[in-house]
Amino acid sequence: MNIVYVLDILGTFAFAISGALVASKKQFDIFGVIIIAFVTAVGGGMLRDILINAHPINWIGDLNYIWTILIGVLCTFLFKSKIEPLRKTFFLFDTIGIAVFTLLGLQKGLSFNLHPFVALIMGMVSAVFGGVIRDVLTSKVPLIFKKEIYASACLSGGLMYLILNYFSIDTTISFIISSVVIIGIRVLAVLFELELPKVKDDIFGK
Numbered sequence: 001m002n003i004v005y006v007l008d009i010l011g012t013f014a015f016a017i018s019g020a021l022v023a024s025k026k027q028f029d030i031f032g033v034i035i036i037a038f039v040t041a042v043g044g045g046m047l048r049d050i051l052i053n054a055h056p057i058n059w060i061g062d063l064n065y066i067w068t069i070l071i072g073v074l075c076t077f078l079f080k081s082k083i084e085p086l087r088k089t090f091f092l093f094d095t096i097g098i099a100v101f102t103l104l105g106l107q108k109g110l111s112f113n114l115h116p117f118v119a120l121i122m123g124m125v126s127a128v129f130g131g132v133i134r135d136v137l138t139s140k141v142p143l144i145f146k147k148e149i150y151a152s153a154c155l156s157g158g159l160m161y162l163i164l165n166y167f168s169i170d171t172t173i174s175f176i177i178s179s180v181v182i183i184g185i186r187v188l189a190v191l192f193e194l195e196l197p198k199v200k201d202d203i204f205g206k
Contacts, residue, residue: 009064024080044129048105103179120162
């Protein structure tokens with residue numbers, strides 16, 4: 001078991017709890033909470049695998065993801081009042097999670113001989129579309145469409161990985177550097193409340 005796999009499981013755990021908390025606030029029943037936790041944690045990777053026709057799909061090939069999600073849901077039910085104040089801690093896990101999910105998705109895309117640009121998109125899909133599906137199912141505007149620098153951090157880190165890969169830099173070193181880029185951009189964006197420009201008016205109007 002390598003460190004990347006451990007971080008992948010930790011990210012899955014954090015995403016599952018994030019989904020479970022959202023569902024519990026919406027007063028979903030236990031089945032609804034499990035479904036929302038599930039799609040939040042593995043929805044992005046599942047969508048990626050469907051798009052690139054990769055089999056077995058991520059969670060089908062490794063049941064540790066299912067157990068991790070169920071443990072996350074159980075922890076949410078047992079310790080919800082203790083977990084909610086730990087948002088900063090789970091923000092860190094979430095941020096590490098999107099970094100790992102992005103780069104694992106990108107690597108998988110490259111292993112399927114996709115064009116690097118398409119593989120980069122697959123990395124972003126892996127990282128953020130679980131949250132998009134969660135927000136759609138819970139009647140919220142997805143976070144990536146309205147607030148904070150999120151998906152663009154994934155794209156920046158993925159682009160860094162492609163550049164390092166082009167120059168034949170060691171895969172482990174490339175993974176670490178690219179992860180730091182994603183985590184750094186995400187943390188700075190939240191600390192300084194950075195957002196992408198919004199389209200409000202016609203630039204050439206009036």
